[in-house]
Structure formats: structure tokens, C-alpha cells
Amino acid sequence: MKRILHCTTTALALILSMAATAQDTLDREVAVDRVEVVGRRPMKEIGVQRTAFDSVVLKEHIALSMADVLTYNSSIYVKSYGRATLSTVAFRGTSPSHTQVLWNGMRINSPMLGMTDFSMIPSHFVDEASLLHGTSSVSETGGGLGGAVKLATRPTDREGFHLNYVQGIGSFQTFDEYLHLAYGSERWQLSTRLSYASSPNEYTYLNRDKKENIYDENHNIIAQYHPTERNRNGAYKDFHALQEASYRTRGGDRLSLTAWYTGSDRELPMTTTSYAEEERMENRQREETLRALMGWERITSASKWHAKAGYIHTWSAYDRRVQLHEETNGKVEEGLPDGTLEHTRNRIHSLFGQAGMEQVISNRWLISAEVTAYNHWVRSRGKEVITENGSERLGYEEQCAEVTASTTLRWRATDWLGTGITLREELYDRAFSPLIPALFIDGEVVRNGGLVVKGSLSRNHHFPTLNDRYFQPGGNPDLRPEQGWSYDLGIAFRLGERKRLSAKGSLSWFESRIDDWIMWYPKAMGYYSPANVKRVHSYGIEAESTFAYRPTNDFTMELHATYAWTPSLNEGEPFSSADRSVGKQLPYVPEHSASAALHLDYRAWELAYKWSMYSERYTLSSNGATITGTLEGYALSNLSLSRTIALRWADLSIKGAVNNLFDKEYQAVLSRPMPGINYEIFIGITPRWGKKSSK
């Protein structure tokens, strides 16, 4: 451990001292990632498959989470267990823990579970979001076997005071509040964002998984019917606060401090086949998370340096309780203690440090290097067990350190040909990953980015999570990391940029093979345990395009569409001769997914239509055609209409949104009902006081 810290400190010191001696021509501040050394494409994008989200999409309305944004604006699979319930994302047929999520450069995946709940990330708290598909994530982070989601906040670009308050009222007694206060000056940018969302979330649905009985006086069933039920036990209250402060020195350095607090109290809805009495059941998840990040950044005409330090603290609680009661011949006797089916308290402290640089050399070379370190302390406590010596709680207490070093060299060999190589090495606890290389190449077929052919190839590695290794009972400390190779090849085109009619898009083929895929399965003793059991072969196509039409200055139309075909096959050794899962699509990975978003702007009006589709998902590894073996594919549509009203003293906005426009009855996960058509209305105000014009 000491050695790791020593190495990290040395590396940090080295990079910082290099930063101090870097050239000082800072008034000509040009971002390296916009350096157009040759041609028009940034060198950082050589061979990279990236999907960037427009801020219009992120800020569409205050009730959206990043799960909603990804569902309607990308082809990656968002698996949702319900409204305001766990939502995970998976790229290219991999599992949710194979998607790395970076927030301002700091990974925010749970070190215990490996995955990220995107329903807990309000999209209004994100200013920049992009996806790095497969291999393209290697130059930013390790472990993204499927890819990475990059989220970032950005200092305000306005001068003076700015206030924006939005209130939303929706179906199922849903209330959303959002307040944004910002101050910007030449040197300082301050921003405070607060949001609060709450709902009893009791939408109704026809429960086709149950029937209610009608009895005669002799208790014979004389009729049955599917009941219309409420989404029981699904209430939520989510509070978020994001504070940012950023200062730009006269020398051109930028110092920043960002802190994001989340306080969430969510019930976990009952399944469609639960016959428990709602008032006697509690199934609740609570979480408090603080993510704090301090950063320094210096950008010159030819280089970029940064150092960051961060801390994440998460306290989470999960309770599944039942109020015990005596019931004798229908008479209930109250006052007996609670029975606890599940009781978990987790506390995680994570420290983060990062230092990196990018340097342009002779206009054809770009070199970058980064060292990142994390240290996690986890204390997980479960239920109390009576032992001979009193009582003891199930659980574990562990810590682990991660250090990653990477360097990337990009070379624009000719005006039309670019290449890049990334080398990454990871240390996780006491285990080194093998050297992770990634190669990137692209070639411009039509000048100025009109048509580009690109490709990349990489090895990748994903270490088991802390729960995989230590969870009690069942954790398996002997797990091997998941590892694999992947490549992609594609084209990207751009037509009529800055003209009335423009289009851009990309089409790519990808393939990956991942060995030692970790899966949890029950042991004879009644608990689950993970093992390295599968080999997964994924391949397919990803396509994306944007079409924009601007016939006049006050009318624009933009259509963004995505599509992915994602066979993801288990090619591991069969468990036995009876195993029918080999060669089959992984459960809960749709083969086809697509989305489309149409935005029409006319003067102060904006109409948005969003559409998302997932094909059927198998729930069985054998893809068996049983009654519960497949979940139907579904397509959802959302529609919103908004208008801004400019008054002398304020800008007002009003927006109406209809979700699940065609009232589609669907389940994203077995026995987890989703809401039908529902409505929301948002009213926003932005006072003009103290506001100066934008920079």
C-alpha cells in the first residue's frame, strides 16, 4: 500500500512540476481538443466512436434523469425496474458493470456493485454528456468492456447574476422543483443547483400476472378476474444539490471546486405477483452521497494540464421489513415487533486523485498521459444473527486501492490519415492487469470530415467488484478479472454543415470477446455466489445520424436517430450436456434498439417528439420459449410542447409533456410494471435582474 501511494505521489509530483515549467503564453487560450492541426477534426477524436449529447437534450425538462436521456437519445440499452427505480445501462451487449461512468473525470460507479443507477442522476445537473463506445473508452478509463459514459459540469458562461426556477407538476402526484443560481465574472464562476422530486408514484396497471377470486358462501371460486392494481410501495423523494465554484487566474489557470450531494429515499415497488399486504411491508432504499472534486487546469495554445482530487462518501440503507402480527380466525392482534427480511447498511469512502497532460508536438503529434488513483473503504453490515456469544451482523469491511496509468500518442501522418495508440496499466489491490493497448486509426476519404473511415482495436480488463469478492455470504475472493479484446470499424459523414440543410452520421461494426464473465448463481446452501463462468461474443452494428433543416432564422427542425443491432452470445463451456445456453443471446440484452428525437423550434415555441424502441429480451440464458421466457419488445413515445414568454422583467417558460403517448402496456423487467400514459407540466421563471448579456 505504501509503495502504491509513493508511486502515485511521485507521478503526481512529476506531472505537476512539468506543468509549472510549461509555456506561459496563456492569453491565446485555445483548447487542445479543438486544435485543428491539419484538417478540421480534433486529433483527440482520431479513430474514436463517440456520441455527444446536445445540451438541449440534457436540459429538456427538470424531471428527466440521465436514464431517460439515454433511452431516447442513444441506442444503448437502459434497463429500468420501474419509474424512479434502479436503471442501469449497458453497451454493446455487455453488463451494466461493464459501463464505466465518469463525472468530471472521476469514476462514480459503485465500488461495491460495479454499476451506476442512472435514475439517480438528474440530467439538469449535467452540462456535457457523451458516450465512448467500446474500445474508445480505453483512452479515458479502464474496465469499460462495453464503453464509458462521460458526464461533466461546466462553469457558467454568463456574466452577472442568473436565476432560474422551474416547478413541475405531473401525474401520480409528482412534484419537481429546480432552482439554479449562478454568478459569473471575468474570474469567478459560481453556480448552485438544487432539485427536489417526490411522488407516491401510485400509477395503476392491469395486473395480468394475478387473478382475484370471487367466492360463494361455501368458499368456492365462482369467478376470477385480472385486477387493476396500483404500483404499490413505489414512493420516492430525491434531493440533489450541486455547488460549483471556479476561478480563472490572470495566468490562465482554472481552479474549480464541485460538490454534488444526493439524498434519496425510495421505496422499491412490489412485483406483480406479490400478495403481501402493502401496509405491513416496507421495502425501502435510502442513500446519501456526497461527491466532491477539486481541480486545477491550465490550457495553453499547445498543451493542457490538469490535476484533480476528489472524495465520494456514500451511506446507503436497504430495509425489507414486515410488521408481524398475530391473526387468529381473522382477528388481528397488533403490537408485535417487526420482522426483518433484509437489513443492509453500507458506508463507502472513496478517495480519488488524478493528474494528466496533453501536449501538441510539431502540429502532427499529440501526446497525453494520465495517472489516476482511487482508494475505497467499504463497510457493509447486514442482518443480525444470534450466536453463542451474543449477536453478530453479517457483512464485510474491506479496502482496496486502484492505480491506473495511461499514455496516448496520436499522429496525424498525412492530411488525411491519423493514428493513435494508448497504453494503459492498472493495479487493483495487489493485482496488475496485463498491459492494455488500444490502437486507433482514421482516414479522411472526403476532405473536411465529409467522409471519414475509422477503426480501433483494444484489449480490456475488468476487475471484480468488492461485493463479487467479499459479500457475505457468497463473495468469492478467488475470482479472476473479466478480460477481452474488441475492435470496431466505421464511417462517419458530414454534409452541408452551416447550411440550411445539413446531415451528419456514423455507422460502425463492432466485435468483442470477453472471457471469464462473472455471474452470480445459487449455491446449495441457499445463497448466491459469483464465478467466472462465461465467454461472451458480442458483435453488431451501431448507427447514428442527425438531420437539421433551418429554412428561416426562426424555424429549425432537427431529427436525431440511432440504431443498434447487438447479438451478444454466450460461447462459454457448457455447464453440462444439458446446458442449452451456449450460442444463445444473453438474457436482458435486446438484439435491436433504436431511438429517434425530433425537435421543431418556431420562434418561442418548441415541439419535441421522442421515440425509443427495444426488441424482445430473453429472460432465460437458453432463450427458451416459455411463458415467462421472453419480454415483448416495446416502443415508447413522448411528446412535449413548450413556449417561452419574454417579459420586461423576466423570461417565463411553460412546457407540457406527455409520456408514453400511446399508453403502451409494457414491462422492461419481468414482473415490474411500468406506467401508462402520464402528463407533466412545467412552469419556469428566469428574472432579468442583474443579468448582463452573454459573453
Add this chain to the structure above:
Amino acid sequence: MIYAALLAACTLFVGCEKDSDGPKEPALVPDHALFVVNAGNWGSSNASLTIYDPATQAVQNEAFTTYNGYKLGDTAQSMTIHDNTGWVVVNNSHIIFAIDLKTMKEKGRITGIHSPRYLCFVSDTKAYVSQMYSNKITIINPKTYQITGSIICPNMAADSGSTEEMIYEDGYLYVACWSYGKRILKIDTRTDAVVGEVEVGIQPCALVKDKNDKIWALCDGGYEGNPLGYDAPTLVRINPRTMSIEATFTFTKGDYLSKIRINDEENRIYWLNNGSLYRMSINDPALPTTPLVAGEGFFYSLTIDPKNEDIYCSDAIDYQQQGILYRYSATGTLIDSFYSGIIPTEFCWK
């Protein structure tokens, strides 16, 4: 135009509505039939019931949903037949369904019992329900589908206590305290009082009674890190009258023991160890060193045909697909195999 075509093409991939309604005509359950209780995946509501006819080798999967038009539920645990009615306990749906075995239609249901596991009848009007993560055994009246009372197990935590398999014999109920437990409890069914207990090995998970009215308990030994301890699994013979241990057979620490079952003559017991099938006579002085059957798969659960001592072992394979059942003769010869549902966990003979 391209976009319209793309959207249209994508829409084609969305499946058509399936109508899961409309139960089929009443089933014909053979006079001698095996019911397989397929637990399904926890939280997924994909439990199911399979009916197997040993005479014709015919298999009916998803029998409950097929003949009732709705789901069996989340994590089915066991089935007990009493008076031509099948009682299926669905643990995480917190329900017990009563099924008419002539038609496979539901006759009634009992709710209000949290996390039920097994059912044990003592009469037409009284049965006991064991429960997981509860220190309570619930008493029901199967005639009226009502809860009539409960027994609080002494010295058991409400949070982590569990009761599992039960045996009724001569006026007394014997209950295995499995999860984080070590004891077998003896309950007088006339007074519902706990009148005795015996400490066996760590986590007694399964019970059988032999022809000498002795009770055999299989203790899985716990696991590494278990607060209650981690020990070698044991097979323990108990004298139920005195609630004392008569014999203890010790396995190797780390062995995965599950299920113990007995033939109809109640003189040969069967169990699973590390996925293989073992058998011994109730009079054998030591555990067998070689399995009766091994290598077909990793056996997860087990039952013995009371008619001819055919042995049925289930393999849950990867626990995410339909499990398979292997049927062997009493000598260990493979007779048949068939797929049932997800995680075939328990069995019941009609």
C-alpha cells in the same frame, strides 16, 4: 425518407402482443404423478409447476399458468398434497395456493404469511407453515383458508431465524431450524407448545423419518464467514421421543450437502453431496465413500418415487434456464430425462 424507412424498419422488430389470458381446458393429472416445483429466479416471478407421468413419461410444463391463466409467482418453494388438493407455497409472493389436482385449477389461497417455506398437515383442519427470516410458525385451517394462530420459536431472532422442513409424527411436529440455526424443535400439536429441542449440526436443512420412527437431519455446516460458525456438514439420527442424538455421520468440511430423502419402505436414505447422489441403508455404520450416481450434471434437488424407488435428480444448470430432471432406477440406471422449469427445487408425489 431514409429516416422514415429506418423508423419503420425498427418498428418491425417490436414483437406483437401475446395473449397470456385464456386458461386451457382442465388438465388430466395421472393417478400417479410427479409434481416438480420450479422456484424460478428470486424477484422475477417466473416460478412454475411441472407435471410428469412416470408411466408415459409425458411432461406438462408451466401447468399452473397454463390451466389458471395467471402466474404461480415469485420463488415457489414446496408443494404438499392433502386430500387430493395440492398446496403450493410461493415464498416471495407470500402466498399458498390450493389446487384441485383433478383440474389443476385454483381452489383457494392463503395470504398474510410472510416468506412461507413448507406446509405440514396434522389433520384436515390444521396445518403448520414454516417461514424464512421469521421466528414464527404459522398455523392455518386448510378448510377455511384462514390463519388460526402461530407459534413463536424460543431463542430465535425474528430477523434471521428460519424454520424449514417439518415432520409430523404421533402428535408431535418436528421442525428444522435451518438458516442461522442449529436445532430441531419438537412441538406438541395439541397445545402448540414447544416441548423439546435438540441441538444438531450447523444449519439443519432437511429431515426424514425412517421405519424405526427415527428422524434423520442433514446439516449443511454453514459457510466461511457465517457468524454462527462453519463446520463439516453432518447427518444426524435423532430419537424423537427423547430428543437425543443417537448417531452422527460427519462429511468433509467444504462439502455441499443438500436434500435428504427416503424410500417408501423408509429403510434407505438418499442425499446430494457436491452435486452427486449418495445412498445408505439406515443401518449402515458409516457413510458411503462412492456416489450412487455422479457426472450427469450437478444435482440440485432430489426425490424418490414412493412406488418403485426410482430416483429423480434435478440439475438447475446455470439457474437461468429450464432445469433438467434425470430419472434413475433404484440401481442407478438412467431411465429418462426431461426439462422442467427454472431451478427445479422441490417435488411432490400424487
